[in-house]
Amino acid sequence: MHKYEVIIYWSNLDESFIAEVPELAGCVAHGDTKMDALHNAESAIDLWIDTAREFGDPVPEPKGERLMLA
Template sequence: MKDYHINVFYSDDDEGYIADIPDLKFCSAFGETPEVAVREVQIAKSAWLEAAQATGKPIPLPRYRPIIYQAS
């Protein structure tokens, strides 16, 4: 089963990790570790999807967008 892509990065300003789901606008979460940030964004994803269903907002399909690096 496909799922939404999650980005995880360290934020110097927040002094912690941010996880976000690009396909779900404004769906993000904070954690002191990458693992905590991912767990928190899974909770945010559930809330996002529930709110979208309740309000009739369209839910985008998950899209996997890999970044391909090529050696020079």
């Protein structure tokens, strides 16, 4: 399990729960339930990190605190 903040919300447009990982640019998943979205976000985080490492891009450490979004 990763320690990145995951924000989950319902999207009327997508008709599903969306899980965003703000510390990892573009890392987003979805699911029919909140738990599905969270599980899919964990998989998306793994893929994001694997891809970053493959291309030699930096992988940010989790901040470990609530992010402030505007």
